Structures are given as structure tokens and as C-alpha cells.
Amino acid sequence: MNRRVHSKVVKASALERLKDRGVTLEGIAEIVYQMQSPYSKNLTMESCLESVAAVLDKREIQHAILVGVELDQLAERNQLSEPLLSIVREDEGLFGCDETLALGSVFGYGSIAVTTFGYLDKHKIGLIKNLDTKNDGPVHTFLDDLVASIAASASSRLAHRIRDEEEAAEARKEDDISDVPNQHAG
Template identity: 40%
Template sequence: MQYATYDNTIKKLAQHHITVKDIAQIAFDNEQSYVAGLTLEQVAEAVESILHKRVVQHQVWVGLELDRLAEEHLLEAPLQDLVEHDDGLFGVDETIGTAIAMSFDTIGVTNYGYIDKLKVGLVGELDRKGKTSEAVTTFADDIVGALAAAAASKVAHKFAAGMVENESGIKN
């Protein structure tokens, strides 16, 4: 079976109005105070690198497909209700998010928890959209947050030697 995995992933994200730049912006905001001179372009490269990982692509596809199927009311009960209403005890969306975030060590999981809790940027927009419209974004918001967390972690690992001091003189 031959398919263009990266291009397919970008296409599926775009169908949900998700861009590499949107994801990179969240990761950039997360890391800019720790990495002097960090650019949005550097972070976008980290996002693209993560999206080239086959396991991440598969996780993105599964999550976005479940959102699509729920939006079209094609899942069987009780899964339809759980996904459609983003049930707080469902947790499979966070499980996929955590798996994506783990692409770059445990710092990815920490970043993901922070981004998911605060509903930063597009994560918050998708979360609100899923609660206030007919759109189903149960997996989309977690995927975006996890990709941003993984990218922030990749940036942190790459630029660890260049970490900046905070007001107390402690390196972050």
C-alpha cells in the first residue's frame, strides 16, 4: 500500500482548519521565553518534523476520522455520544494526545498537560467550537495541543544549551 503520508496528514489537518503555523504559534508562545532569538519559522520546522513521523500521522488520522464520523452521526452508540459530546470521562482523545506528545520525551507530556489545561490558542478555539456548534472537535483540539507540545519539546531539546536566565538568575 503506497500513500503520501505527510501530505495526507497536512490535508486532513487542513480539512479541520488546522495549519502548521497555528500549531507552531502555540509551541512558540510556550518556548519563546526560554530560547533567546527563537523564531516562528524554527518552531514550524519542528512541527513539520513531527508530522513526518509515521506513528504521529496514524494518531492524527485516527483522531480526526473519529471526529468526522461523529459529526456525520456514523458511529454506533455509545461511542457516538461520547465523541459527539466530548464526554469528560471518555479520555481516549487525551490518550492519543499524550502518545503524540511523548514523541519528544516526558517534557512533551508536561507541555501537553499545560496547553490542554489552559486551552491555548487554536486548542481553545477548537474546544469552544465543539461545544457551541454542530462541529465535533473532540480529538482535533487534543491533536493540536499535543503536536504543539511535541514541537515545544523538540525546540527545548535542540536549544537546551541556550536557555535563558530568569529574574532570579536561575536558568530555565
């Protein structure tokens, strides 16, 4: 008999997988800060962290984390069949399934998220670079791209939120100006 898995269980499991692999929300937030600070002088790490947490509330990213980390772990234990095992273990350059899985969740956050993901995939900033570094340690073929996806989505979410806040502040200023009585009337 199939049972439906409660969303709390899925989220907790996805967050645990990230933690088990050495990925912290703060590490992702640092990438978000680096991507967004040139555009917002008042940006805080707290707002970046809040945006990362909001992205991780989405089932699509939780599912992608569970699938990607599982595939990385299976490759570490040599439990994938060949040639897939070698492709995943070596993070073969022409293997695009890792980016495809990660990119799927980015689309919900618009063009800023898509272009930011592409930038992060190419330039491997912060935690992404640490995960992408190939050595004889853990396999992170999927995880580095998933972290880029989370950071890109959180960056886009934050960019839109900052713009909304700026526009709301401008509107309040305009309302304040229009409330001042005209001294030259009469």
C-alpha cells in the same frame, strides 16, 4: 489483496485532514512560540514552524491524525453507534480516549513534551481553544488533543535543540579562549 501505503501518501493525507479542519502549521507554531519564548530570547516563528513540520514527519502522529479526525467526522455524520456517538459528540469529560491517542505520540519527545501536553490540555491555548469550543459546528473531540500533542512535541524538540545550540556556542567560546597564547608564560 492488502497493499502497503507509502509514507508520502500517509503524510499528505494527514496534512490534508488538518487543513480541511482549519488547522494550519502556523497556528500550531504560534502555540509552540508561546510555550517556548519565555525560555529563549532569540526564538523565532521560523524555528517554531520548522519544529512543527519535523514532528509532522513522524508516522505515529500522522496515524493519530488520520484516526482522530476520522472519528470526529464520523461523529459529525452520526455514523458512530451509541453511546459512543454521544460521548464523542459531547466530548464527554470522563472520555479519555482522545487524550490517550494524542499522548501516545508525545512520549517519543520526553518529559518536556508530556508536561507541556498536560498544560495545553488543561489551559487550551490559541488554536486548541478554538477547536475545543463546543457549539453546533464541527466535532473536534480528538483534533484539539492532537494539535496539543503536535505543539507539545514541537516545543520539546525545540527546547532540546536550543540547549544543544547554546552548549555548542559555549564550547566554541572555550575553544577560542584556549587558542589565545598565554602572555604570562616564559
